[in-house]
Amino acid sequence: MSSDRAPHFSSKDAVVCRGVGKTWAAGTKRAHEALRDIDLDIKPGEFVVFLGPSGCGKSTLLYLISGLEDATEGQTWSFGDLVETPSPDRSLIFQETSLFPWLTVWQNVSFGLAIRGASQAERRAVAAEALQRVGLSAALDKRPDELSGGMRQRVAVARALAMRPKVLLMDEPFAALDVQTRARMQDFLLDVWRDSGASVLFVTHHIDEAVALADRVVVFTARPGRIKTVFPIALPRPRNLFSREVEAIRIQLTELLRDEVDRAFAEQEAIPA
């Protein structure tokens, strides 16, 4: 399928997708197509938000880029290398808490180094530095169950940063947080992103979150997910979410999304009970 589409891209690009598609349970009765024909180029250091209705496959695309799942169509490259398996260069942060409950915060953060056989002193130093970057130096020796939801996600971010990833993949990481915490976490994420120089791919279904964060917003169609449009946001950060420009962008994104949400609803209602 992608043979007619020569991989025409710079090997310096952080992520390149060509003709990527994913069908779950392919070849069975329960087969359903989640993604179709995704072409995407992400520059190093770019902040890209995937926006779309629930179940449109935007998270699936994130898993394909991470290498945790295999695409059924097309191919993905990262910095010129074909993505076949997960790599520490591409850290994934999940919606739910994914900290290991039996490890302390610093042991969680340095888990990747432990796997590589680093000494305890080195691991603790790296963890301390990563935790300092997310403002949680005091939590070094705490256990995950002693932290609030927002703190846990910051530890998860620190754990990802400790691997010095070139691409940070975030699957609705703040969805479970309350509105105020979420706003603070967005500011925090922008600081971390600026420091680290990594590209961030951020999945959300919140338009406000997309407007606050993105260099470019990739708007997905309803299932099977395709790229409906790529919407650049050139406003400087920090953005005033109540300004007139932001309001205009919000209205445009809302309209782009509305058709797709309607379609997704219609499809769900068509499913026989």
Added chain:
Amino acid sequence: MTVVARDGDAGAAAGASRPAAVTRLFASMAGLDTLSKIWWTCLSIGLFAGIWELCWVLGWADPKLLPPPHIFLGSIAEQGKYFNTATRWQVGQSMNEGPTAFESVMITVGATTARVFAGLVIASALAISIGVLVRYYHFFDKLVLPTITLLSPVSPIAWLPVAIFMFGIGNAPAIFMVVVALFFHMVLATISQIDGVSPNLINVARTMGATKRQIYARVIVPAILPGMLAVLRLNLFGAWMVVLIAESTGVGYGMGQVIMLARNTFNPSLVFFTIAVIGVLGFTFDWLLRLAQRRILYWLPDTKEKLRVL
């Protein structure tokens, strides 16, 4: 910052604004908690014994068939002698020679406990290893899982002749019985625990470049530990049940032998005394295991507390 307060923190926080006496009272709350637990345990058992005694008073429970606690516990010294099953059956040995009644009880209890413990340790070590291997190697799964599933509904009673054919008499068949009664279920339990591990935890390890072996050693095994300890606790009772069946046959001495002796000599007091001893032993073992569980699995949330406020 919403840090979940633990017992100690709550006491300290209260201490800041209360007089010293109250603070001391709060500090001793942990002790009070234990006291209240003991009190409730005594009440629970006392109530059960009380109803039994009442039935005896009312003449519903014939003391020859269902002797109430004060009768079967009152004759401890006399009943204890029967625990000396090992030497009693030797030719030329009179009832009053050999170890004292107390020593006999201790020897019997020690022997049975050792068999339960050995069986439990062997069964869990084997079952956890096999369970992990089943998920680790796909061919192993296909090769052994059907047989394990086939054998797991077989009652331990059916294994009894096999135990005697294979190991004759002595400790070995009794331990074999405990192992075979627990092993198959524990393998299946291990597998279902592994299948219940959050995929996110495994994915995190994968994105950090962990190998399959590292994922099993550093993620899956610690993640199934809480569930496995719960499985172990349930199987502890299973082990106590089956060891009696095993001992009732060829083993020289043990609680099962005492029960058989009591049955053959029509001695209900001895039956109930033995049941009481087994109950206390099982209770103590379970308590120790729960204590260990709290030590090892410090990270588990306390759901029991949450259910209590409903």
